[in-house]
Every structure is written in C-alpha cells, then in structure tokens.
Amino acid sequence: MLLAMRRHIEDLDNRGRRCNIRIRGVPESEGEEDAEAILTELFHTLLQTATPQRIEFERAHRALRPRSLEEGPRDMICCLHSFPTKNAIMRKACDRPTWPFRGMQVSLYNDLSPITLEARRALRPVTTALRDCNIPYKRGFPFALLTRHRNGLVLMRWPEEITRFMEELGLMPVQVTNWILGPLGPPPGPQRTIRRREAGSPSGHASQRRRHPADPEE
Structure with missing residues (x-):
C-alpha cells in the first residue's frame, strides 16, 4: 500500500509539473533580470516563427539554490x-541536444519529480544497454520503461522487474540501484533517543497516570 501511495x-x-520547462545554461546577470523576457526571446529563437506569438507564463524564475560561480548559472x-x-x-528542442543563445549553449528539459529523476538515474545501465543494442524505448507515466520486441510490449515499473525485463529482451543482466529503498532508508549514523517528559512532572520522572477505559491494554 505504501509503494502504491508513493507511485501515486x-x-x-x-502532473503538476506538466506545463513546466527547465532550461540549463542561460547566462546569469549580476543585477535583477526579467526571466519572462529572457525565456520569451529563447523560445522565439527556438520556434523560428515568422510572426512571433505571445507566450504566456504562469511564472518564471531561477532555480532556488545559492548562486555559485563554480557551478555555473x-x-x-x-x-x-x-x-x-x-x-x-x-x-x-528535441531536434538537437543544445541550442545557441546569447553566446552560450542551452538545453531544455521537462521538469520532473525528484522521485522520477532518481529512478531515471538508477536505470542508466539499462537504458545504456538498450541504446548499445539499438533497441528503441520510451518512458511512461506513471513511471515505466517500455519497449517493443518480437515478444510484443515489454514493460518495467519496479526494481524487482529489471531481471525479467532484460531476459525478455535477450540482454545480459545489469546491476541497478534500488531507487525505491535507497532514498527511503534510515539516515546514516546513530539515532538520538529523545526522552519524553510526562505532563505535570517537572522533574522528568514518569508520573503515574490512570488508564482510560478506551485505551488499549498495555
């Protein structure tokens, strides 16, 4: 049930990010910048329309991380x-990996959930093997990896299905990180136990309380 809730x-x-685009490589100015104006210029350059249409934004901004010269814009x-x-x-944007804009090369991506990005990173050994064998594939939503083979449609949604997925395609098994259990595991290091102080006991010693008839047996 928890896994089904996670997937949901x-x-x-x-779905909430369906109209989002993430743009990487746009130069960052020192002062304030009009994000909508910059992206409108970029999208018109990309679309190369004879009569540029008005592009309406719900919002546009830089990623909310500290600015760093080492990490680029x-x-x-x-x-x-x-x-x-x-x-x-x-x-x-899919016609080429990067596009020239203001003297730099920029890339455009769909803005995806961190859970989906974690799964895609974990599945790089699988997608690399598919590309090496010239096996076309596509990604499904909710998260899935799909391809067609002589046996028909081959689908993989969960980490435990990877071995079966590779065998049906006639490929060697690959080592893949479990993207579901990995990020959800307990944090490293010893866990600090917090002692709760009973209400009405300033000294910190547990006070005796009367059990309510509705309380479960202890």
Whole structure:
C-alpha cells in the first residue's frame, strides 16, 4: 500500500509539473533580470516563427539554490499557461541536444519529480544497454520503461522487474540501484533517543497516570 501511495504521489507531482520547462545554461546577470523576457526571446529563437506569438507564463524564475560561480548559472524554470505551446517548444528542442543563445549553449528539459529523476538515474545501465543494442524505448507515466520486441510490449515499473525485463529482451543482466529503498532508508549514523517528559512532572520522572477505559491494554 505504501509503494502504491508513493507511485501515486509521484504521478501527481509530475502532473503538476506538466506545463513546466527547465532550461540549463542561460547566462546569469549580476543585477535583477526579467526571466519572462529572457525565456520569451529563447523560445522565439527556438520556434523560428515568422510572426512571433505571445507566450504566456504562469511564472518564471531561477532555480532556488545559492548562486555559485563554480557551478555555473542556475537553471531557469518556467510554467507556461498553455500546454500546446509547451509541447511545441519541447518538440523543437528535441531536434538537437543544445541550442545557441546569447553566446552560450542551452538545453531544455521537462521538469520532473525528484522521485522520477532518481529512478531515471538508477536505470542508466539499462537504458545504456538498450541504446548499445539499438533497441528503441520510451518512458511512461506513471513511471515505466517500455519497449517493443518480437515478444510484443515489454514493460518495467519496479526494481524487482529489471531481471525479467532484460531476459525478455535477450540482454545480459545489469546491476541497478534500488531507487525505491535507497532514498527511503534510515539516515546514516546513530539515532538520538529523545526522552519524553510526562505532563505535570517537572522533574522528568514518569508520573503515574490512570488508564482510560478506551485505551488499549498495555
């Protein structure tokens, strides 16, 4: 039940980001910048329309991490008002990995849930093996990896299905990190036990209380 709830939360998170685009590599100015104006210029350059259409934003901003010269410019994230407009931009962006803009190369990505990104990182050995064998694949929502083989549609959703997935495609098994149990495990190091003080006992000693008839037997 907990795994099903996790998968449902992941799907809801991705649906909430459906109109989002994450842009990496846009130069960052020293002072205040108009994020909507910058992204409008970028998207019009990308779409190369004869008569640039107005692009409406719900919001646009830089990634909320501290600014750092070592890590380069922060990503820009925007939420477009229209999903068809977002879809047209991403279809064009898929034509090449990077696009020239203001003297730098920028990349555009769908803004995805951290849970989905963790799973995709864990599955890199699988997707690398598929590309090496020229096996086309696509990603499904809720999270899934799908491909077609002579046996029909082959689908994988959970870590325990990876071995079966590779065997059905005739590929050698690969080592994959369990992206579900890994991030959800207990934090490293000893856990500090917090002693609760009973109400009405300033000294910290447990006070005797009367058990309510509705309380479970102790």
